[in-house]
Amino acid sequence: MTEPTNPRLIHFAEALPPAQKYNLHLMVSASLEMLANRLEPGKPPSAAWTTAVRVLARFGKQGAERMGLLPPIQVVLPELRREARAMEPTATRLAASSTKPGGEVARELARSRALRRIIESHVKEDLRPLGECHYHFYFRTGDHVAPHVDSAQTSYLNCVIVVDHDAGRDGRRHSALNTYDERGGRTRVPLDKGEAAALYATATVHARSPVWEGEKVTILSIGFGPR
Numbered sequence: 525m526t527e528p529t530n531p532r533l534i535h536f537a538e539a540l541p542p543a544q545k546y547n548l549h550l551m552v553s554a555s556l557e558m559l560a561n562r563l564e565p566g567k568p569p570s571a572a573w574t575t576a577v578r579v580l581a582r583f584g585k586q587g588a589e590r591m592g593l594l595p596p597i598q599v600v601l602p603e604l605r606r607e608a609r610a611m612e613p614t615a616t617r618l619a620a621s622s623t624k625p626g627g628e629v630a631r632e633l634a635r636s637r638a639l640r641r642i643i644e645s646h647v648k649e650d651l652r653p654l655g656e657c658h659y660h661f662y663f664r665t666g667d668h669v670a671p672h673v674d675s676a677q678t679s680y681l682n683c684v685i686v687v688d689h690d691a692g693r694d695g696r697r698h699s700a701l702n703t704y705d706e707r708g709g710r711t712r713v714p715l716d717k718g719e720a721a722a723l724y725a726t727a728t729v730h731a732r733s734p735v736w737e738g739e740k741v742t743i744l745s746i747g748f749g750p751r
């Protein structure tokens with residue numbers, strides 16, 4: 525039998541002033557990696573995991589949708605690749621990945637009305653640019669990002685773009701964007717090179733699974749807010 529979830533904690537967020545709500549979101553996000561490490565395939569998750577995912581669901585919409593190859597991205601993809609390659613050597617190392625704010629090419633794409641319109645048509649919601657625009661590099665064996673959520677101030681909805689993805693030494697592309705549900709289930713969002721996904725990043729638990737030996741992934745994320 526599993527422990528009961530905590531309904532008071534699930535509704536707690538709604539009663540908090542904005543600053544405290546922000547702190548609660550950060551704290552729950554920070555607990556996800558440890559809770560995810562205890563998930564076992566085929567077994568029910570801990571009550572703590574289910575409670576955490578339900579608390580986060582109070583912070584926005586949930587879900588991720590593969591949008592495929594989008595024309596406004598396709599026309600600048602070679603330039604994005606060049607920009608990303610030039611920035612990679614000076615990217616900031618985080619826990620198990622590296623990051624760098626987008627350069628002029630990425631920022632121009634983040635401002636593109638055509639891109640925003642296409643995303644809006646996919647998610648059936650009007651959006652506004654939040655100015656968030658970062659490259660994420662996964663180039664050392666095992667590089668990944670543990671399950672987490674993103675701040676509502678930068679990433680209510682993220683447009684996740686696979687700028688580049690080189691296969692590992694075994695010829696396969698292992699690493700992927702994954703989302704998690706309250707039952708501990710994990711869903712792989714299948715994206716090829718150049719493709720994009722719309723991810724409700726503030727309320728959807730998500731991760732990047734590890735790169736294999738020789739595998740290399742470059743992502744550009746662009747943040748949008750609700751209008």
Ligand SMILES: [Fe+2]
Nearest residue numbers: 673674725730
């Ligand atoms: Fe994220």
